[in-house]
Amino acid sequence: MNTLAPRASMLDALAPLKAWWPIVLGLLVLYVPTYWMLAHGLWNTDDYAHGPIVLVVTLYLIWQQRAVFMREASLLPTSLETVVGWALLVFGLLTYAVGRSQDILLLEVGSQIPVILGALLVTLGVSAARALWFALFFLLFMVPLPGFVVDAATGPLKQYISVIAEQVLYAAGYPIARNGVVLTVGQYQLLVADACSGLHSMFSLSAMGLLYLYLMQHTSTVRNLIIIAAILPIAFAANIVRVMVLILVTYHMGDEAGQGFLHGFAGIMLFVIGLLFLFLLDWILGFILPDRLRNRAQA
Known part of the structure; x- marks a missing residue:
């Protein structure tokens, strides 16, 4: 009897979530086919390999705020919240229908945000949307x-990367020349291709940087703004490092090494370097702009 009591109390605590199963089922019917298509297509590419991570993190963030879905039924949304919610819900469903029928992933995947936000406003009001704002934003x-x-x-981006890589390596004494986005180092010619622009790496690193800030919950607004402003420059700098490493690998070890395993490793290296730069910046700012309110609370 004693062992069953905690289970019963847990089930009672989660009972309000049962009312959400129809909405959850509707979302699954809409978007599981989309996720399946992404898992067998776009998410298998290097540019969008962060997609599954974003989905899992979003679900975790929503689960963290599950208390929002257990609010009392008497606390109904206002008429304005209901109207805005229905407008967003209808807009999201129409966007989904167009994206699904015309095979436009931008619309199909992007429709999740207005659909979920509209459902929250209709059922729970703006307070629930405010509690889940980062989870919805992260879906972007x-x-x-x-x-x-x-x-x-x-x-x-390719042009800037080519110019900077050439100037840095030339200053370091390497025999390098540039013609547009084609770099000649020694006997080798390297084309700075679209994949080397680092655009998608900036996108994924921005996601991880903003998630890091959200989890850290720094009380200093200036510190947060500086880190946000530094995310894209850090990603750009990390990509320049990646391109220069590839050039050096090709120059010292040959073209096969540069285009083979080390090329794939350089992509991982870019992400690691970007995150390390971000952590280092936050650590330095911690001495200049400490979280004073949090320190006082702990004292």
Whole structure:
């Protein structure tokens, strides 16, 4: 009898969640086929390999705030919240329908945000949406980048990376020259391709950087803003390091080494270097802009 009591109390505590099964089932019917398609397509590419991580983290963040779904039924949303919620829900469903029927992943995947936000406003109101704001925001990093954004950003990024890599390595004494985005080092020629622009790496590193800030909960607004502003420059700098390492590997070990296993390792290295730079910046800012309120509370 004693062993059953804790289980019974736990089930009683989770009982309010039963009312959400119809909504959860509806979301599963809509988006499980989408996730299945992503898992067998886009998520298998290097550019969007972070997609499953974003999904798992989002589910974890929602589970952390599960108390939101257990609020009393008497606390109903206002009429304005209901109207806005239905508008978002209808807009999200229409966006999903267009994206699904026309095979536009940008719309199909992106529709999750207005659909979930609309359902929250209709059922629980703005307080629930406020509690889950970061989980909804984090879903943005699952949405594929629009083609026009990729096309507009890739060219300039490749150019900047080529120029900086050439200047740094030339200053270090290496026999390197550049023609556009083609680098000649010794007897080898290397093309800074679209994949080397680092655009998608910036996207995924931004996701991890913002998640890090959310979990750290720094009380210093200035510290948070500095780190947010530094995420993209850090990702850009890490990508330059990756390209220079590939150039050096090719120069010292040959073209096969540069284009083989070490090329794949360099992608992982970019992500690790970016995160290390981010942690280092946060550590330094901790001395300049400490979390004073938190320290006082602990004292």
